[in-house]
Amino acid sequence: MSSIEEIGSIRIGVIGGGQLARMMVPPAIHLGLRISVLAENEGSSAERAADRVGDYRDPETVTSFAETVDVITFDHEHVPGEILRELEARGVAVHPRPDALQFAQDKILMRQKLGELGVPVPAWAAVADEAALQGFIDAHGGRAVVKTARGGYDGKGVRVVSHASEVRDWFAALAEDGRGGQLLVEELVDFTRELSQLVARRPSGETRAWPVVETIQRDGVCAEVLAPAPVADPATLDEAARIGITVAEGVGVTGVLAVEMFETRDGRVLVNELAMRPHNSGHFSIEGSVTSQFEQHLRAVADLPLGDTSMTRPAAVMVNVLGGPAEGPMPVRYAEVLAAHPAAKIHSYDKQPRPGRKVGHVTVTGDDLAAVRAEAVAAARMFD
Amino acid sequence: MSSIEEIGSIRIGVIGGGQLARMMVPPAIHLGLRISVLAENEGSSAERAADRVGDYRDPETVTSFAETVDVITFDHEHVPGEILRELEARGVAVHPRPDALQFAQDKILMRQKLGELGVPVPAWAAVADEAALQGFIDAHGGRAVVKTARGGYDGKGVRVVSHASEVRDWFAALAEDGRGGQLLVEELVDFTRELSQLVARRPSGETRAWPVVETIQRDGVCAEVLAPAPVADPATLDEAARIGITVAEGVGVTGVLAVEMFETRDGRVLVNELAMRPHNSGHFSIEGSVTSQFEQHLRAVADLPLGDTSMTRPAAVMVNVLGGPAEGPMPVRYAEVLAAHPAAKIHSYDKQPRPGRKVGHVTVTGDDLAAVRAEAVAAARMFD
Structure with missing residues (x-):
């Protein structure tokens, strides 16, 4: 890592080339911070600042990008935690840190953490099969919100259901995944x-x-x-x-x-x-x-x-x-x-x-x- | 020229890579306009958006830059009018147009134009030699402001003088230039x-x-x-x-x-x-x-x-x-x-x-x- 005196600025690397990265560019220009973006593909929203196009799931790509900047941050929460932990082990500043980011990446971990912090949340459970899910639904007025723990956004990975069978496809996908994952179910909040x-x-x-x-x-x-x-x-x-x-x-x-x-x-x-x-x-x-x-x-x-x-x-x-x-x-x-x-x-x-x-x-x-x-x-x- | 429907945006080319071009980039990003900059050299202030580095006095450089955009504009007023008129003749949109820009490029032309428009200005004269200048100074209280007609900014090309000899070097430079140029002299406004x-x-x-x-x-x-x-x-x-x-x-x-x-x-x-x-x-x-x-x-x-x-x-x-x-x-x-x-x-x-x-x-x-x-x-x- 170089000092701010040597570079004359701070170099920020953003992983992800969507509109959030795009909108980080104007304040970087005004503050005279140097921003670069690792975009998923050509023509992405943040293309203006995208020095580099590559796959954020590839450790090699992310590591070589990190070598060009002073701190790594994100346009999205999908970069695998193991890649980020490896970067930290090499001394790269990553913010948010993977230990924090995991709670944004996994909704079940997040619910557990919020519970520890005493923060009020809807009633919830992590369920591994239809029987457990149906039990929760029946105990909470006959309808509930089911969410995949990972990967959802903008209403994707979220369903309001009355019957556990309505998310049979998600349970099937989790079974195929082989990691023994669970779905998150929550009370339907009024x-x-x-x-x-x-x-x-x-x-x-x-x-x-x-x-x-x-x-x-x-x-x-x-x-x-x-x-x-x-x-x-x-x-x-x-x-x-x-x-x-x-x-x-x-x-x-x-x-x-x-x-x-x-x-x-x-x-x-x-x-x-x-x-x-x-x-x-x-x-x-x-x-x-x-x-x-x-x-x-x-x-x-x-x-x-x-x-x-x-x-x-x-x-x-x-x-x-x-x-x-x-x-x-x-x-x-x-x-x-x-x-x-x-x-x-x-x-x-x-x-x-x-x-x-x-x-x-x-x-x-x-x-x-x-x-x-x-x-x-x-x-x-x-x-x- | 391509239509906005074909491109999906408007492409603006800025000649000059200083802080003014740099500060045009954030609003271009927000509006989704495509901006590119023809900068004088690597490491210029607008480097972020500088697709192209080249000499704005070179017709070839400016013309090929203009072919990549829908409209040409400027970070400074120093691009030769003949290059801009040639661009217009080829159908390139140039704003401000060279017919307007000439008044920002030449302070004597500007004073003449303001006079035609009836806009109040300090008393002034265009003077070709020390005798004429001294005459103006003597007629306006013994001190006056002398300016080079072209190329001044931020106090450069401006002197407050009591004696015409104080700008002898400028007259000498004009004589060498061979274009018969004049200096602008203005009353010292209170x-x-x-x-x-x-x-x-x-x-x-x-x-x-x-x-x-x-x-x-x-x-x-x-x-x-x-x-x-x-x-x-x-x-x-x-x-x-x-x-x-x-x-x-x-x-x-x-x-x-x-x-x-x-x-x-x-x-x-x-x-x-x-x-x-x-x-x-x-x-x-x-x-x-x-x-x-x-x-x-x-x-x-x-x-x-x-x-x-x-x-x-x-x-x-x-x-x-x-x-x-x-x-x-x-x-x-x-x-x-x-x-x-x-x-x-x-x-x-x-x-x-x-x-x-x-x-x-x-x-x-x-x-x-x-x-x-x-x-x-x-x-x-x-x-x-």
Whole structure:
């Protein structure tokens, strides 16, 4: 490892070439940090910064990439833990560390850890067969949420079921896998809304939390984010921040952590999912916060002091562009959309349209949440 | 030229690899526009996006670069007009167009044009010899400002003189040049402060003006920018905006135009200089405006609708980092500076330190100008 004085900067390597890596590039340019990306393939969203294209499951590829940077971080949570532990053994700084990342990679491990930390979660069990699953379903009102422990995202690997036979294919796949895996089953929570708490933590321990946000999902995919979450009960918002910091410290997260939560009809907050990277629920922060989640992630993984997470304006709303214009990436509609919404901040991930695909997002900031939301929704809809 | 539907984006080529090109890259990434840079040399500030390194004075280099993009724009005003006219003749979109850019390239042409437009300027003359210059000096109080018509910036090519002999070397150089050039001489304006009016204009005619800002120069170099300019007389601010738009439309500027002005002791506003590109006086807009000058420049040169130029917060102050830390680029001080100023937005151009060199800047936004300014100055000074 070279010193910052020798290089004149800090070199950050991002594994994964999606939109999260792409959106780390602007703050790296502004701060004068050097960022490079190991992308899965040519033409990926972060191609601009992608010095290297290769397979993140190949130890050789990852190791040689790591030799060109001062710290390794991630656009996704899929890099095998054994590769990352090998990097750490060679003295490479990896953030988040594999010991923390395992909890984002395996939902059953995560539930166990949250239990140890005393963080409120829905009732859950790890089940190895249909009989055990049916027992849980029957004991929790006849319906439950079943999740694969690994590999799910954006509603993939999640099913709401009444009968254990509805996930027979998943049990069959686990049996074939031969590692004796289990499925996670959880009570179906009667929630009034979903919240997301973003926090950042640096290796030397400093943490910063953003105001908790409300996330609105459609078909299991994040559709809108309201920042800050319109206040119901201030105690709920304090509780969300407390949980976020407890998890970050308890799990030893370095970088940005997103804690997705349910707010229940009876006023409790329960943790649903964790992500150890910048997260869709934090995209509002590019314009809405003094320090965006992408800048903060870079600062955190480089072990630099964290930035102010205050809102820049009273309200920010982010709306995802899902699918995108039939005729091509979002710029094909710019002549109309930019004219109609001069204050909307348009983000295109330079992706080809595909039904349901996250191809970009729109953020509007301002004083009045309802007005801001109406404008963000209207602008995003023009890309449908 | 390919259509936006075929490419899925708009490809913008920037000639010049300095910090202005560098700061165009983040908004290009966010908007999903494809940006490439023709840099002067390896290791330039915009290296991240520099696909190509070459000499902008070489027609072959510029032409082959232009073939890879949909529109050509600039980080500086030094590309010879004949090369740009040749590009236009081949059907390449060039913004600002060479017919406009000539007024930024030649201060005497610019003074003539401003006169035609009825824009208030200091008394001036184009002088070909010492006798003519001395005549002007004597007629204007015994001191005057002499400027080379071409090639000056940041106080270079500008001298305040009492005797014509003080610029004998410049006359000698003009004589050697053999093109019969003249020097520009202007009255020494008794100004109370300097203002800068940024406007953007797209080829199809739409213009947008930012709030006028106050610029504070030290040794001929921009040191601080206060946005918006602390109000003395609202009529002055309206007059600045009117002048900016008059110049943009009158000269046919496309892209961002900066009009640097003097506010005189007797309440007049006089135009000092023009720049047809993003400008140091507009760096505050990255965080301080809904649409930054860099995003607006890209939108304008791509002939896309322009964005909202409102302030995001009541006050923004930008302070240049001149020279930089003796021990290397700005990140060598981040451990201390980021800890002391978590709300300051730090911009490093990834340049080696050199006395007086612009190596980065700091912007702070907030409600109270005095508090914002104090914090921005304190943060910037930590890089000295």
